[in-house]
Amino acid sequence: MKKSLALIAALAVLAVPMSAQAHRQWLAPTSTVLSGTDAWVGFDGGSSNGVFIADHNAMNLDGLVITAPDGTTVDAENKMRARYRSTFDLHLTQQGTYRIANVSGGVMVSYKQNGEQKRWRGAEADMAANIPADATEVVATRSNNRTETFVTLGAPNATALAPTGQGIELVPVTHPNDLAAGEAATFKFLRDGQPAADLEVTIARGGTRYRDNPEEITVRTGADGSFTVTWPEPGMYWVNAAVRTAASGDQLASNAQYNGAVEVLP
Amino acid sequence: MRKLPVALSAAALATIATPVLAADLNVSIEVPRLTVAAYHRPYVAVWIERPDNTAVRTLAVWYEVSNTAEGKDWLKDMRTWWRRGGRSLSLPADGVSSATKAPGRHAVSIPGARLRDLPAGDYVLVVEAARELGGREAVRVPFTWGRANTARAAGTTELGAVSVAVTR
Incomplete structure (x- = not known):
């Protein structure tokens, strides 16, 4: 809302996670659970204060990696960058789960x-x-930023969800395309392939324009990097975690951020 | 010199024609201290409505006045105020707009002169707050214009206590 205030706040509380300082990045699918021999899903990518509300910046899709249910990499179609969102389509031709990720780093x-x-x-x-x-x-500061979502044609599988060992990654205990309101789901966060313990996880439901309170959930990962959330109601949820570590010895300082979008059905 | 008494009596007549004399409206608004990771001061609008929810006038708007490029982009997040008058108001406006406020109690004092054309009767003072990465809340305080009285109400999320005092 107020850029100069945001900057002051950022300077005043350097200890807060990175997510608190930047606009939130999100990659939102038009559907997540599909049936049939093939299907199409569209995606919007952007950054803004209200998750999934395209009113700030379009996402740079240079780091887009789509992993198909058999583990191969497939291409997006109809890519377009608009003022507030980048969009593309994915033609699902395999049964199972696709991971759609935009990964940047360096x-x-x-x-x-x-x-x-x-x-x-x-x-x-x-x-x-x-x-x-x-x-x-x-x-020198190393950064790794992963913004991703998941869609499934037919029954879900986990081949595309295998971690790469880079940055913060979400490892399913509960499958991310098998989420229902009122049920609990458990996921595990890894950082560079290792369990990310004691990580603050922010969970924000979309649609904030249509209610007065953000209704965000904050949880912390346990020693094994896992956390559990009971979805209060259906919707598209943004799952975020961020870590920054100072340089030590010959290790560079490092920033890592994760932004996932998962859909919870009624 | 000859004209002065005439002008004075005209002003006196105009004053007599209105029902309320020299009452001030004093509003106290508490911006609560919130322990959140990314706190931004809220945008706040203060206005008077009739009991049927029609707006009478905006008394104060706290927003990022100094940001001439973007400060007004989020005025619409004070959704109720925006519908009931904010969108037809030209800001910044003298005596109405000012910078956002830190957590704490803040006074808005409206001298009687500014409200001299407000007919006596029942009104509602509304305070609405909207915060970046936060929520929105409106607190409504019914009060009477035309006699000394006080009223208070409190918010639960984005606003604390709000009190209204009409003084003679």
Whole structure:
């Protein structure tokens, strides 16, 4: 609502998770549970304060990776970037679950050269070649940002949900396309392939324009990275977690963020 | 010099024609302190309605006045106020708009002169707050214009206590 205030708030509480400072990123499917020999699903991607309400920024889809039920990678169709949302379609031709993820990452480096402040952003492998030898005050931060959702044609399967070992990932205990209002669901968060313990998870239901209270849920992951939520009512839910760690030894400082969209049916 | 008494008596006549003399409207609004990860001060609108929900006038709007590019983009999030008059108001307006307020109690004092054309009767003072990444709440406080009286109500989420005092 108020950018300058947001900045002050961010400076005042550096300890809060990254999710609190930025607009929320989301990738929302038009349907999640489908039947038949084939089906089409459309997707909107953007960032805004109200999840799934396209009123701020369209998503950059350069990192779009769609994994089919057999584990192969398939392409989106009809990609378009509008002012407030990017859209694309997916033709589901296999039975089972697709993972649709937009993954971005890399390294951001700030340094000084001859007293001048400079910045470089790129892949970690290219970092050494791009930072001058006489650079001083080099601060490098690795980032990994995953925004994803899941859709299933026919019965769900888990092949596409296998973790990549990069960034924060959601591992199903309950399948993300098998969620119903009033039922509990359990998921596990991994960070770089390891259980992400004691992580704050924000769960926000879409449709905030049509009610007065955000009705957000906050839970914390246990030692094994798992958390359980009982869905209060049907809707599209945004599931978020973020971690930032300081540099230590030869490890770079690191930011990781997860933004999932799951649909809870009546 | 010769004109002055005439002007004075005309003003006096105009005042006599209206039912309320020199009463002030004092409103106290509590912006609650909320322990949330990303707190932003709420946008707040304060206005007077008739008991049938028709708006009489806006008394105060707290928004990001200093952000001339985008500050007005979220005025519509005070949804009730926006429908009942906000959308036809030109902001910023002297004596009405001001910056957002920190948690705590804030006074809005309207001198009687500004309300001298308000007929005596029953009204409702409405305070509506809308917060970024937060909720929205409106608190309604019925009061009477035309005699000294006080009234109070309280919100439960985005607003605390709201009190109204009509003083002579």
